[in-house]
Amino acid sequence: MRSICFSPKTISFLSSPRSSPSRFSLPATPLRNLSESTIEQIIENASSMIMKWNPETSAYANVTSLFYENRREAMQFIKCVNDLQKVMHLIVSEDSTHYRLIQAQNLMQIAMKRLQKEFYQILSMNRAHLDPESMSTRSSRTSRSSTSDFEDDVSPDDDLRAAGDSISEVEQVSSIAMADLKSIAECMIAAGYAKECVNVYKIIRKSIIDEGIYRLGVERISSSQVNKMDWEALDLRIKNWLEAIKIAIRTLFFGERILCDHVFAVSQSIRESCFNEISKEGATLLFGFPELVAKSKKPSSSDKMFRALDMYTAISENWVEIESIFSLESTSPVRSQALSSLIKLSESIYALLSNFESSIQKHSSKALVPGGGLHSLTSNAMNYLSLLGDYSNVLTDIISDWPPPEKSSLPESYFDSTDSDDPPAAAISTRFAWLVLVLLCKLDGKAKYYKDVSLSYLFLANNLQHVVFKVRTSNLQYLLGEAWIVKHEAKVRQFAANYERLAWGPVFASLPENPTAEISPEEAKESFKRFNISFDGAYRKQSVCVAADPKLRDEIKVSIARKLVPVYREFYDKHRSNVGGQRSIGVFVRYAPEDIENYLSDLFFGTIDSRSSVSTSTTSSRQRHHA
Structure with missing residues (x-):
């Protein structure tokens, strides 16, 4: 990593096609009107500061972080480099053969190497404070650069205090780190070393995004692997993905977008390129998984339907955030992948719903x-x-x-x-x-x-x-x-x-229309006998019936009882004694009204042994009413 990030630069300042941003305006005074002593003083001041922190000539500078040891001096270092860069512009514009130019170029390369090292150290040492979660939960406070053309020292701490004393310690650390990274990035970009700065940022920050995606359980997987998985294994991956997408969008990518936009606020093109290269691979992997599931050849089960709906919901509910975070033209492939997954999930849901309808019909x-x-x-x-x-x-x-x-x-x-x-x-x-x-x-x-x-x-x-x-x-x-x-x-x-x-109509019809009308003892016997046979048959047949819903069960029983019990009670009370003596009553009057109610109350559970129930109830009824 150190060899990648801190390799000597071979491209000189003069040969670089990159130009500094217009905000670093040149003094109106031409070089011929600027005293030689002033130019020398600016270069000497820069030389003193830059060589002090040259890691190749100072063991202390090699093992120490400038921004960690003394942030005020670090800001002075940035100011000296900016001043040196402006003087070099003046020298080139007036006299490209000026003898101070080579010295200034050498100093600039040393300074860039130092700042590149500082940039790397700040990113590395503050991983915990610059993690996407911290970035996404803190307000996107932007520390304005305090450097201007040859201005006196201005501490960046003054800008940080303006954010308020209520900022937590973690937010303070992350704010300081973000301000330092922004200052270094602006200085290196202005000096024509944007590529070196961005490369360090991409290497470190992309590793954080990739590690975050991996820790969330989202791994690269092919369509053939999905088709070979059993449903339990795939379902577990889907559950992990459903948890991962919420964190990835609202924390991982949102936090990285905030940090990237802040550090490279000076250049829109760099912000776009940087965020795209850092997030594109992880985001495409994240949003591509639902498409693989939707296109898989798994059985058309209800589980797959609801998992597909869950994934569709997860993407659609976060669509505003997805469009906002990946709004750049360079990140349009990420949006396209998320949209493609929505379309494939929609098609899968339609097919599964059609299969459901077909399964009923078939x-x-x-x-x-x-x-x-x-x-x-x-x-x-x-x-x-x-x-x-x-x-x-x-x-x-x-x-x-x-x-x-x-x-x-x-x-x-x-x-x-x-x-x-x-x-x-x-x-x-x-x-x-x-x-x-x-x-x-x-x-x-x-x-x-x-x-x-x-x-x-x-x-x-x-x-x-x-x-x-x-x-x-x-x-x-x-x-x-x-x-x-x-x-x-x-x-x-x-x-x-x-x-x-149909089931109880014959029982209702077995009783006279007028249950209290005068009839002969023989007619009474025949009526009781007819009712006994009809009720026994209906009860035995209907005792195996089921009414699964308690409300429906009670409604049916109440309706039957309302039509049967009052009429039978009237007939029973009127004609029970007309069938003859106690022996005849025992033979022809098998049921008391209370027995009918008890029998009906036991119906529609589907678990009754009708013969033993009727026998037991009838015996007890006879004993009760003929004692």
Whole structure:
């Protein structure tokens, strides 16, 4: 590193095509009107200061940092070099053969070598204080150069105090280091040694950026390596990347941009070139990883969908910062790479969403869910859609450019609630309504596999209830709207009513229309017998049924009980004693009203042994009512 940074210069001041900035204006007095003694005095003063800190002639200067030992003297050194540089301009403009020119050139080369060493030492010794995190969290205070044409000594500490006494010790150290680096950079650039200064800066600062990217877990990886990884390994890399991008953008690159802009404030072209070469490789590596993931041939799983959405969100949410930090023309490839990753992620998300829709439509299993309960397709699809709803803002940007789903063969009522004055919002709402509709249509087809029609309606009620529940308890409620929810809640009630009518209608019909009407003992016996048979059959059959949602379960049971128990109680109270003696009552009156309520309360859990339950309950009822 030392041999690279401190090699002797072979390009002289005169042969350098670089010119000093216009801010270092030349004195109006021509050389012939400037006394020889004044020129000699300026050169001698510069010689005294420069040779004092010549590392080749002074052991002390070789092992000591000028800026660390005595910053006031360091500023005097800078002033002497600037004065020497201006005198050299005057000499060249008036008499390029002046005998002092060679001496001045030699002094300038020694001074540049010294400043190059100081520049390297400040960057190296203050890595902890010039780290990107410190740069990004401190205000971008710019220490103005205190040197001007042949002015008297001005301490840079005066400028630093103006920043306020509340600056922390770390900020003070970093501010001093930044001021020193800026002073050296301006001096070397003015003297035509910009290349030597910039090379030192690039070597040290690029190593910091590259090390930071590596420590964040972002490593160079090829497309073939991504395709060969199992999902667990790739998922871990994606998680690391999601954490890394926040730190890299808001700390690593932002902090480096602040430091680079400050140190090389005197030259826009140098700032651009320097920051580009330092950050381009690391930034391209960072923003290129999502594109590799998006283009990978991994299975179309839900995990990949949500990781792709996470990465898309991470880039899009930081897009303003990305454009600001990499706003230079030279860094446009970095912006292009970030944009390319967004496009590839968008295409991947579209493909994964299409695959999801296709997987629902192609679900071919004819296996029946016991008891008409919740189908795994319903729970899996709605979990997927409810999680997608959390990314509605991102999906709005992505889906707005996609073609809308075909509506020709589907009822327009499914899309009534998705109308919106905002086209992107309407597009995302329509897309989600479509996906839910695809699921409901598939479930409707699966319901037809049940031979018992009542069970098919219970299946539809169960699954639609779960759909509505997931919509109401997620961001889907804002995408599909309250009208959609209300309409489908009504469908759930309709399905439940159809189930109740088909499954329990015969039980309701087994009781007389007027339960308190006078009838003969034989008619009473026949009515009780008819009810017993009907209720036993319905209960035994429906005891295996399932209502997965507690609210739906209670609503169905309450509805059945409301239609059955009051009528049976009236009939029971009126005609129980008409069937004959105690023996006849024990034979024909098998259920008390309380028994009916107990049986109904045990329904729709799908775990009842109906025969033992009925037997036990009936026995206890007889003992209770015939004692």
